[in-house]
Structure formats: C-alpha cells, structure tokens
Amino acid sequence: MRAPLETFSYEYPHPAVTTDVVVFTIRDTRLSILLVKRANPPHQGCWALPGGFLDIDEDLDTCAARELQEETGISGLYLEQLYTFGATRRDPRERVISVTYYALVPQDALATPRAASDAAEVGWHTFENLPPLAFDHAQIIEMAHRRLVAKLDYSTIALQFMAESFTLSELQGVYEILLNQPLDKRNFRKRVLSLGLIEETGGLRRSGKHRPAREYRARHPRRVEIIK
Amino acid sequence: MRAPLETFSYEYPHPAVTTDVVVFTIRDTRLSILLVKRANPPHQGCWALPGGFLDIDEDLDTCAARELQEETGISGLYLEQLYTFGATRRDPRERVISVTYYALVPQDALATPRAASDAAEVGWHTFENLPPLAFDHAQIIEMAHRRLVAKLDYSTIALQFMAESFTLSELQGVYEILLNQPLDKRNFRKRVLSLGLIEETGGLRRSGKHRPAREYRARHPRRVEIIK
DNA sequence: CCAAAAGTGTTCACCGTACACCCATGA
DNA sequence: TCATGGGTGTACGGTGAACACTTTTGG
Numbered sequence: 407m408r409a410p411l412e413t414f415s416y417e418y419p420h421p422a423v424t425t426d427v428v429v430f431t432i433r434d435t436r437l438s439i440l441l442v443k444r445a446n447p448p449h450q451g452c453w454a455l456p457g458g459f460l461d462i463d464e465d466l467d468t469c470a471a472r473e474l475q476e477e478t479g480i481s482g483l484y485l486e487q488l489y490t491f492g493a494t495r496r497d498p499r500e501r502v503i504s505v506t507y508y509a510l511v512p513q514d515a516l517a518t519p520r521a522a523s524d525a526a527e528v529g530w531h532t533f534e535n536l537p538p539l540a541f542d543h544a545q546i547i548e549m550a551h552r553r554l555v556a557k558l559d560y561s562t563i564a565l566q567f568m569a570e571s572f573t574l575s576e577l578q579g580v581y582e583i584l585l586n587q588p589l590d591k592r593n594f595r596k597r598v599l600s601l602g603l604i605e606e607t608g609g610l611r612r613s614g615k616h617r618p619a620r621e622y623r624a625r626h627p628r629r630v631e632i633i634k
Numbered sequence: 635m636r637a638p639l640e641t642f643s644y645e646y647p648h649p650a651v652t653t654d655v656v657v658f659t660i661r662d663t664r665l666s667i668l669l670v671k672r673a674n675p676p677h678q679g680c681w682a683l684p685g686g687f688l689d690i691d692e693d694l695d696t697c698a699a700r701e702l703q704e705e706t707g708i709s710g711l712y713l714e715q716l717y718t719f720g721a722t723r724r725d726p727r728e729r730v731i732s733v734t735y736y737a738l739v740p741q742d743a744l745a746t747p748r749a750a751s752d753a754a755e756v757g758w759h760t761f762e763n764l765p766p767l768a769f770d771h772a773q774i775i776e777m778a779h780r781r782l783v784a785k786l787d788y789s790t791i792a793l794q795f796m797a798e799s800f801t802l803s804e805l806q807g808v809y810e811i812l813l814n815q816p817l818d819k820r821n822f823r824k825r826v827l828s829l830g831l832i833e834e835t836g837g838l839r840r841s842g843k844h845r846p847a848r849e850y851r852a853r854h855p856r857r858v859e860i861i862k
Numbered sequence: 863c864c865a866a867a868a869g870t871g872t873t874c875a876c877c878g879t880a881c882a883c884c885c886a887t888g889a
Numbered sequence: 890t891c892a893t894g895g896g897t898g899t900a901c902g903g904t905g906a907a908c909a910c911t912t913t914t915g916g
Contacts, residue, residue, distance in 0.1 A: 418687060418689075418690070419648075419690045420647075420648035420649060420650050420651065420690075421648060421651050421688065421690060422648050423648065423649050423651065423720075423731055459646060460649065460720075460731075461646075462646070462647045462648075462649060462729050463722050463729070464722065465720060465721060465722055466718065466720040466731070487717060487718065489715060490694065490715065490718045490733045492651075492688075492693060492694040492733070493693055494691055494692065494693055501690050501691070503651055503688075503694070503731070503733070505718045505720070505731070559862075560788075573868085574868085574869090575867075575868075590906075590907070590908080591868090591869085591870095592869085592870070592871075592907095592908085593905075593906065593907080595869080595870085596871095596905095597905085612914085612915095613867090614866075614867075614914085614915075615865075615866070615867095615914065615915035615916055616865075616866040616867040616868075616913075616914055616915070617866080617867060617868045617869080617912065617913035617914050617915095618867095618868080618913075618914070619867080619868060619869090620868085620869090634787075801895085802895085802896090803894075803895070818879075818880070818881080819895090819896080819897095820880095820881085820896085820897065820898075821878070821879065821880080823896080823897085824878095824898095825877095825878080840887085840888095841894090842887085842888075842893070842894075843887065843888035843889055843892075843893065843894095844886075844887055844888075844892075844893040844894045844895070845885060845886035845887050845893080845894065845895045845896080846886075846887070846895080847894080847895055847896090848895085848896090863916105864915105864916090865914100865915090865916090866913100866914090866915095867912100867913090867914095868911100868912075868913075868914095869910105869911085869912070869913095870909105870910090870911080870912095871908105871909105872907105872908090873906100873907085873908090874905105874906085874907085875904105875905095875906085875907100876903105876904090876905085876906100877902105877903090877904085877905100878901105878902095878903085878904095879900100879901085879902085879903100880899100880900090880901085880902105881898105881899090881900095882897105882898105883896105883897090883898105884895105884896085884897085885894105885895075885896070885897095886893100886894095886895075886896095887892100887893090887894095887895100888891105888892095888893095889890105889891090889892090889893105
C-alpha cells in the first residue's frame with residue numbers, strides 16, 4: 407500500500423499521465439472524428455486524438471478540456487470519461503497512462519477547428535475511413551464508438567449532436583446514421599415526443615421548395631438523461 | 635502534446651498512479667464490500683479499498699489484481715475497470731491518480747480473506763453500514779454501487795455472485811437484495827430461464843426439512859453478457 | 863400542378879406483470 | 890401430518906413494430 411511520502415517519490419518511478427479525447431460529430435451524413443496531425447515524434451506526421459500530458463496541479467477533466475482547446479480551438483463541450491488505457495508499451499518513450507474522454511458536438515456549432523499548439527494540422531475524418539493512427543488511438547476510438555452506440559438505446563445522448571434548434575427529420579437522420587438503419591418516421595416521432603425531452607420552439611424551418619418543418623429544442627440542452 | 639523523452643521527464647513532474655478495487659459480495663443477505671485497515675499514514679487505522687501503487691512495468695489490470703492478492707489474499711476474480719479519479723488534493727502526500735476497478739465474488743467461493751502486506755486488517759463491511767473511509771473511497775464505492783445496480787438490468791452480472799451451482803431461489807434472493815425489493819417467483823423464473831444463460835446441473839440441493847431444489851449453473855460462468 | 867419533404871393513426875404481436883395453489887421432503 | 894420452501898400457468902394491459910396517405914410549400 408502507500409508508503410510515506412519522502413521515501414516514495416524516489417523509490418519508485420512514476421508513469422506519465424495524459425488525457426486524450428474522442429470528439430464525434432456528424433458531417434454531411436457521416437459520423438466523423440476530430441484528429442490532429444502530430445508535429446513531433448513519436449509518430450510524427452501521423453494522425454492522433456487531441457490530448458496531452460496532465461499538469462501536476464490540474465484535474466483530469468480540466469486537462470482534457472485544455473488540451474482539446476489548445477490543439478483544436480474547440481471548447482465548451484461536455485466531456486465524459488471513457489476508459490483508462492495503460493498497457494506498458496503503448497508509448498515508445500516512457501510509461502504513459504492515458505485517461506480518455508469522449509464528447510459530441512453539433513454539426514455546425516463550432517468554427518472550423520484550427521490547428522494550434524504542437525498539432526501540425528486538425529481535421530474531421532469519417533469513422534468509416536480513418537487514417538492510420540498513432541499509439542493505441544484506434545482502439546480508443548473503437549471503444550468510444552461502442553459506448554456511443556450503446557448509449558443511444560437508453561439515453562438522450564444523440565441530442566448532443568443537434569444544434570440549438572432542429573427538426574424531427576434531422577434528429578431522425580442522426581439516429582439513422584448512428585444505428586446504420588432506416589427508421590419508421592411515425593414510430594420515431596411518437597417515441598421521441600412521448601419522452602417529453604424536447605419541445606417545439608414555435609418556429610418553422612424553411613429549407614427548400616417543400617413544406618416547412620417545425621423546429622424543436624432540447625428541454626435540458628446539456629444534460630444526458632437515462633431512459634428506463 | 636508529447637515532448638521528446640529526454641527533456642520531458644525532468645521538465646514536468648509525473649503524478650503517482652494507483653489502482654483501487656471495490657469487491658462486492660453477498661454475506662448473510664447483505665451486500666458487502668471488502669475493506670482493509672490501513673497500517674501506515676496517511677489515514678492510518680482508517681478503512682480503505684484494497685489497492686496500491688502501479689509498478690512502472692506493470693499493466694493496470696495486473697496491478698489491481700496483484701494489490702488485491704497482496705492485501706487480502708483474494709485472487710482469480712474478473713476485475714472490470716470502473717473510473718479514474720484524479721482530483722488534485724485527493725491524497726495529502728502527493729498527486730495521485732487512482733484507476734479503480736470493481737469485482738463480484740460468490741458468497742462462499744473464497745477462503746476468509748487474510749490480512750497481509752501493509753494492511754493491518756481485512757474484513758467485509760455491509761454497504762449499508764460502512765465505516766469512515768480513507769481518501770475519496772466512499773465516492774468510489776458509491777459509483778461502483780450505481781454501476782452494479784445499473785448493470786443488473788441489462789446484463790448477467792448477478793450470476794457472478796453465485797457459487798458454481800445454485801438454486802433459483804438463491805439467485806432470486808440476490809436480485810432482491812440488490813434491487814431492494816421482493817420479486818414474483820414465477821415471473822422471475824420465467825424470465826431468467828427464457829434467457830437461456832443458465833442450465834440445470836441435474837443435481838438437487840437438499841437443505842432442510844422441505845422439498846429439495848434443483849441446482850443450476852451458468853452456461854458461461856465467467857462471462858458477463860449484455861441483454862437487449 | 864408537380865415535386866419534395868412534413869406530418870399524422872391504427873392494428874397486431876409480444877412481453878412484463880399480477881396473481882394462488884399443489885408438491886416433495888424431514889421432522 | 891405438518892411445516893417449510895420448491896415448483897408451476899394464465900389472463901391482462903402496455904409497448905414496440907408494421908404500415909400509407911394527406912398537407913404544405915416553392916418552383
């Protein structure tokens with residue numbers, strides 16, 4: 407168990423701790439993930455999740471948000487912890503424990519991410535067609551995706567993909583992309599409305615040469631609710 | 635992002651990393667948790683979760699299993715990662731990141747745990763009546779309990795509380811304790827049998843002056859299956 | 863008036879729930 | 890024969906799934 411402070415720090419080496427974040431969005435009817443191109447070795451020039459080393463006096467959640475902001479310019483997301491990866495050889499430099507997070511962002515809510523910090527480049531990549539990834543980041547993304555799909559079933563997580571106001575068809579489209587199957591319009595509307603988690607804004611969305619759609623908004627925009 | 639190895643280790647201090655494990659069992663119709671009494675400061679003499687510092691060349695899962703074995707003599711459990719706690723002041727000595735796990739053990743499957751290593755004492759404590767706990771371990775237990783109860787609904791996790799063979803009444807009793815409510819016998823049996831995850835051993839359990847009960851076993855003893 | 867997406871109800875099958883009595887055994 | 894827990898079936902209501910046509914707008 408824990409030894410006294412004085413002896414401990416010198417007797418045993420500490421591993422490095424990082425956070426990495428999987429940011430999902432839906433772009434052009436594709437589930438997409440935010441990646442940065444590494445400016446430094448190892449895996450220089452390779453794509454990776456935004457993330458980096460924990461400051462010694464910084465909370466884990468804060469670190470994840472800060473690194474995301476520094477490397478991509480994106481902030482204000484609700485980050486949820488996913489899993490902690492710590493295989494002994496996952497980083498060639500030294501022992502690194504990565505506490506990973508995931509987040510969802512609305513299609514249009516963010517300015518195009520901008521490269522910053524020591525990321526050479528930032529960009530969205532479709533989940534179906536990811537480039538080779540640094541470290542064990544492919545494995546991290548896979549787990550985040552499984553979690554996302556699982557949560558669709560029993561939470562309102564999908565609302566986080568939506569802009570402040572949205573139409574029911576747009577929401578249905580998001581579910582169809584994530585579940586990768588078409589849904590019945592009437593059943594979908596009945597179910598989602600009966601949950602009482604969204605409400606009409608009163609506005610209409612006029613988008614093309616057809617009937618305008620009613621606009622809705624989440625009643626509790628930030629909150630992910632569990633459905634039983 | 636990640637700096638070259640040589641510069642890094644000296645420029646930035648690394649936090650310590652520990653694992654802690656919440657082991658649940660059911661003893662005498664009470665949900666119980668395995669705790670160790672701390673032999674050393676800080677919180678000397680206080681009860682805490684079994685756990686300890688990560689060796690620099692050791693996987694996280696291995697560390698959790700090793701510390702559990704060293705401090706309590708219990709081994710061979712299926713440990714599932716729960717959450718990583720890293721608040722800056724959660725340990726008074728230095729910055730400590732704790733990767734936590736939880737596990738379930740059958741009522742009778744283990745020899746009474748024995749104190750070892752630097753645990754002064756080991757013992758089971760009922761969830762409803764826990765002693766004051768070291769660090770943020772009360773918070774960790776609370777999260778583990780929420781996860782356990784949530785998983786009852788959509789997985790076969792409760793089977794992990796059962797011995798190799800068990801009766802349906804015993805299994806029902808476990809559910810009743812965990813859900814804290816009585817269940818209908820016929821409905822319970824119908825549902826659990828229709829899932830096809832347990833099978834009769836053919837044996838009978840003779841326990842008292844009444845009709846013997848059929849013995850069952852899990853078809854996939856170690857596996858936690860997700861039910862949809 | 864035509865094209866395109868929005869909006870709307872009903873039927874049916876299945877599942878979870880409520881509910882009460884007989885059975886096998888040991889004392 | 891009695892006390893104790895083991896074991897069994899049916900009826901009902903609610904929920905999820907299948908399914909097609911009318912409405913509103915812009916061009």
